[in-house]
Amino acid sequence: MAKDLYINGEKKTPKNKVKCPGWCDWEAEVKRVINEKDQEMVNGLTEEQKKKLKKNRGVDFKR
């Protein structure tokens, strides 16, 4: 008989867990999401703020 399942202390019905297949480069997707968020943040800055960010972080808004 299958064991009961608790998620964060509450009894739940199991969801379908799927393992990321070997060909699926999820780490690249993580970097893509971060780059997109960075770009969104940079888009909201003034030119002056962009210059300062580049100077402080030594990056050109891309990782």
Added chain:
Amino acid sequence: MSVNLNKPPKNDSGAPISAPTFEDTDGLAPQWEGHLYTAVAGATNIFDELVTTEKRLRGGWYELLNDKAVVGDKVEFSVVDKNDVLGLFALLGLTVGVDVLELRKYVANEYVNPNNMTRQSFIGNSAFLVVAGLYMRSIYDSEGTENVVFKANTLAYE
């Protein structure tokens, strides 16, 4: 060809090749994050912690806090995507709310030692980037008849 072991190896451009170490954290600060959990006896217990900021996960540890564990209990740790944060669900034919995508299981079938209540650590030789919206999933699979209290800590850089 003779090799001088006193000189560091060099790349094609003549620059010395060196391996980065964790002495240099690239300006990031360590963050130890602890969670206190109670695992229901005789059940599979999942504890999901939402990642709220981008960070580099390096390792962690767990520690039994009461003496209710039994031989056969085990701990696991993984990073999962429940809400299609990475946009992979469509590619894999998954549905948000129905499926959980396990990106990587870092700790599998770690059978706890009921007679040893000291911490058990896991430290990677690299750091793994995780992004806000993903979940760090700890699992305690209990075989016993009494609830087990334990704490799980993660070590990350952010």
